[in-house]
Amino acid sequence: MEYLQASEAWATMPPGPRALYVEIKRRFTGTNNGNLYLSHRDAAKALNVARNTVAGWFRELEARGFIRKTGEHHLGPSGIGQASTYALEEEQCDGKPATKAYMAWRAKTEAPRKN
Numbered sequence: 025m026e027y028l029q030a031s032e033a034w035a036t037m038p039p040g041p042r043a044l045y046v047e048i049k050r051r052f053t054g055t056n057n058g059n060l061y062l063s064h065r066d067a068a069k070a071l072n073v074a075r076n077t078v079a080g081w082f083r084e085l086e087a088r089g090f091i092r093k094t095g096e097h098h099l100g101p102s103g104i105g106q107a108s109t110y111a112l113e114e115e116q117c118d119g120k121p122a123t124k125a126y127m128a129w130r131a132k133t134e135a136p137r138k139n
């Protein structure tokens with residue numbers, strides 16, 4: 025975790041997505057990477073925020089390379105919704121080494137303006 029927290033992607037990220045990452049990581053057992061699921065509704069309840077709020081946090085974590093979506097949400101056979109599944113990029117997945125994609129993320133800098 026120290027390696028992850030030392031990254032620019034983590035250091036510049038707002039607290040909301042950080043809290044969401046911790047909630048996702050809590051569901052990691054050591055063998056289920058790629059099959060981690062946390063619905064927006066459950067994430068919002070766990071973090072005590074509105075459901076629409078966490079949607080942007082999931083996108084932020086994906087954009088910065090902390091998580092990767094491995095399965096889309098869908099209706100299950102009984103008509104009950106199934107949440108998307110995710111992989112943590114700091115852990116190996118399906119026998120492949122961790123990508124640590126977040127280490128390549130860089131904050132966008134504005135180009136200097138010409139007068």
